[in-house]
Amino acid sequence: MTATAALVVDIVDLPHRIGATKDVCVEAGAPAGLGTAVIGVPEGSSLVVDARLTSLEDGVLARGRADVHVHGECVRCLRDLDEERTVTFDELYYLPEAARAAEDGEDVDDVLLVGEDSLDLEPALRDALVPALPFRPLCRPDCAGLCPECGRRVDNLPADHRHDHPDPRWSALAALLPDRDGSDDPADADGEEQA
Incomplete structure (x- = not known):
């Protein structure tokens, strides 16, 4: 050196x-x-x-x-x-x-x-x-770290913060659910008009 x-x-x-x-x-x-x-x-x-x-x-x-x-x-x-x-x-x-x-x-x-x-x-x-020097420096011992989903500091997020990720195995059933815009008809979600 x-x-x-x-x-x-x-x-x-x-x-x-x-x-x-x-x-x-x-x-x-x-x-x-x-x-x-x-x-x-x-x-x-x-x-x-x-x-x-x-x-x-x-x-x-x-x-x-x-x-x-x-x-x-x-x-x-x-x-x-x-x-x-x-x-x-x-x-x-x-x-x-x-x-x-x-x-x-x-x-x-x-x-x-x-x-x-x-x-x-x-x-x-x-x-x-x-x-x-600390091997793993922390801002405080009980630091909650980052949200693994969005990467924001957990300490800055509301207590009810969460991310909903439906199980992909149920994705076929999701087509049978009402659309998020309030429509109940799966055909409407595809832009098709019913006769």
């Missing part, structure tokens, strides 16, 4: 001394794909990240929070869902040599790495946000 330039922070001035810290604040547009197919942070929406970076023996600990706008759709009624969220993260970014030494059967690609002189906060933010 490519780094989002706005979420890459410079760590040149973070001393390599264990326990040394640096505070960073990043205001940027949200990267693409920060969420799931039904709910997430819209690409380009405002995103504020405050973090404290701490030098450790094996890398840099990034501990912080991000204020994000989350947009999605109720999976039952398709109503828009919008909310402001604060996401906290606590991730260790390994120095490349420390990651290789600690690999021990793990894929080194699965760990976060410190760059040459920078650190990308996007993976930490993504790892904290995406699992916290």
Whole structure:
């Protein structure tokens, strides 16, 4: 996954001394794909990240929070869902040599790495946000969803809303019933005049 330039922070001035810290604040547009197919942070929406970076023996600990706008759709009624969220993260970014030494059967690609002189906060933010999003977002727990016949929101329909669909096996008998315009004669329904 490519780094989002706005979420890459410079760590040149973070001393390599264990326990040394640096505070960073990043205001940027949200990267693409920060969420799931039904709910997430819209690409380009405002995103504020405050973090404290701490030098450790094996890398840099990034501990912080991000204020994000989350947009999605109720999976039952398709109503828009919008909310402001604060996401906290606590991730260790390994120095490349420390990651290789600690690999021990793990894929080194699965760990976060410190760059040459920078650190990308996007993976930490993504790892904290995406699992916290609802798998099936609802506008409310008892949402009634959509009418399967007309597709309108059940909550907006009258209590007696229904669709009458006669059983097709009785369709031959329907010809014997009075016409809906008030005529009682099946022959009149066909436009034929009786003698």
